Amino acid sequence: MEIVSELIKSYFLSFALILGIIIMLVENRKERPQGTDHIIVIVVILSVIVMNKAADDLFRWTLYDDTRNYNGDGAMTLMYIRSAMEHVLFPLIAYIELLLIVPLKKKYVFFLPELICMIAESVNLGKPGIIFSYNKYLGYEDGPLMLLPYFVGMIYLLLLMRYSILFIKEKEMSKGVTVIFIVFLTLAECYLEAAYIVVDVMDEIVALDVIIYYFYLVAIYQSEMKIKLRTSELELERSKRMLMLSQIQPHFMYNSLTSITYLCDKDASQAKRALIDFSKFLRKNLEAMTNKNLVPIKEELEHTKVYLSLEKIRFGDDLDIIFDVKDSDFMVPVLSVQPLVENAVKHGINRSESGCGTVCISTEETEVCHKVIIKDDGGGFEVESLNDLDEGHIGISNVRKRLFDECGGELIIKSAPNEGTECTILIPKENHYENSGN
Template sequence: MQLISYLISYNFVSVALIIGIIVLLIENRKERPHGTEHIAVIVILLSIIVANAAIRELFLKKVYDADYDYRGDPAMYFMYFRTAVEHILFPMIAYIEILLITPNVKRYLLFIPEGIVIAAEIVNLFGPKIIFSYNSHLDYEDGIFFLAPYFAGMIYMLLLLRYSIRFFKSKDKTKGATVIFIVFLTILECYLEAAYIVVDLMDEIVALDVIVFYFYLISIYQREMEEKLRISQLELEKSRRVLTLSQIQPHFMYNSLTSIIYLCDKDTNKTKNALIDFSKYLRQNLDAMSRNGLVSIKEELEHTKIYLSLEKLRFDDDLNIEFDIRDEMFMLPVLSVQPMVENAVKHGINSSDSGCGTVRISTDETETHHRIIIKDDGAGFDTAELDSLDESHIGINNVRKRLRDECGGELIINSVPDEGTECVILIPKEKNDENSGN
């Protein structure tokens, strides 16, 4: 208990930082952002360093006797061992930081400086004192290769700087800046200790470096998760769109084929043209499932015209179609117009008391938007019912969502029972002009 109390009191900042890192690791144990294992290893090594330093200070304060001759005493072997551990672990942490930052580097090649330090420390423990030594009163003395651990650490710092430059060149500026900040803190601490401005701050600096980089890893993980979620949502929406587009209404196919069969005995050329239109309609619906991005309004109107030509086979003069196209230079999500026109025919004209009427399709532009208006003089409905419309009202919510997600567009529906319905599609000009290249 005395050791733990002294450890906390003497190295309070280091212990607090280490506890903070451990809390972060526990808090993010489920997410496990890339690099968590490296951080955990560094925390273990750092904890050993802090405990090692605390034991030394406790020994010097409670046990050490300046008049005692420690030659051959276990305390001297302990001092040699703890100093060797400290010399080995700091470059080891720098080595692990490189593996953390650039996991694809040649690990065995980069371990050479640390391997040399370990070999030299082993020689120093059991042979000639080439790095450091202690006199009979446990005073620390430098050996001929006393700078070896510092050179190893400096090599790793230079490598970290090199990789930070590579990150900047690859436009990963945040990672590059984080690595430079870590190197700057470490070099600054080395200078302050060399100039005898501060003493024994390396463990605090390393802990701070780890916290800074772990927060960076967490932020990267969160961005990756957000991107994966965004992609998943796009894939899900694409799947929903494919499902919606693949659900070609059986009643429409049945009615179209019935009308074509009826024409067979009456007008061969008209039957042939109807079959061609029906084939085009099916092909464009199938193509729409694999389309990415936006399509031109011209292409969308062409598909709508094919659909209407097939409906005219059934309605004949009961269905009147009017086009007023004043703006043809913009893009929009595939199958945005045709489903709304289909709703106008099916739920507007066909559901009206007379069973006949006019569908008018027009395009124009305002200062900020391209505009498409689909208007019918059919049955109309109470717009308060929009939230509870059944699946027979083809794709209103689907069209609205695709307009919003794919081009920032908007679908506005105005309707009056027994008077008709007006659907307005608004496509923002700014984003659309960028997509269309206008």
């Protein structure tokens, strides 16, 4: 029990700090900021280092005999391996932290000092004394290259400081001063440890560095998420404005008003209904600019019917419309169905060889999502051509983006020349969508 008590006293702080890092990783597992995987690797390495040193102390407290000659003994071999591992793993921690912020092209070049250290430690195992050695009583003795592991560690720490400063300037992170502090602290510890002024506190210093560095990564992650969220909101507002403008195009207004004017002389009551529908259509498109919420599919289908009623005035019997609504208990982004129906009429039916055709709008439910299907038997097109559309033809790309941003939805388009077009909107069910984000 006395030995266990001594181990706990000697390594309590090290293991407590490592446990603290693990708890932070678990608590922030949903955020998963960039670099989390690197921190996990560092925790593993740090745990190996601490257990490596604890094993050395346990051996010396229980089995070690200071009068015994250990030359050729397995214990001496293990001591060499243990020290070599420690010398190699400490600089490796700084290198892994460096990987998070250095330019992509330089990452492998920066491994060269660690590789030299590994080779030197391997050579030392075969020919003891280059870096360190043990005498026959397992006393540690420095070699001519005894400072090599500390020198390699300092190289990485200086590089970490340099690139941290550049990283901070690039991202304008005031919190980055903490990185400069931890690098300076570890540099000082490397010097003091190499000079035997302070010994056996490197584990605690490195563990503390990793905790601070992890909080730094989380701060960067949260700041970037705020920027991305704000950018996404601005882009969404821009998309809605462009959608509204694209839906109230002069040619559509001209055609609708011309048809209504014609009806005024032919059928006043029908002209009145058409004028009411036209005002409803305009009002809905204007409301879309400020509507930040999803709307019931019933509401979206009603707006689509208003649009189609205006097109029916112009097309008459040349345009057949079929609604097959089997599922009406879900929400969609505003103006997500009507633009696709408009494309079916304008680019499908109107450009078909006969100039007439049928547009079918249907809804259905599956286990994981709600479906809205817009199908026409018009001219069709090559789906690959959608990649070449300019900002004047934003309907499809706009709908696709808003479906994804607002409800995790998806738009699938199938078409071929002279074979018609089928557009399918997939809206994940609420529980399925939430789960997919975890």
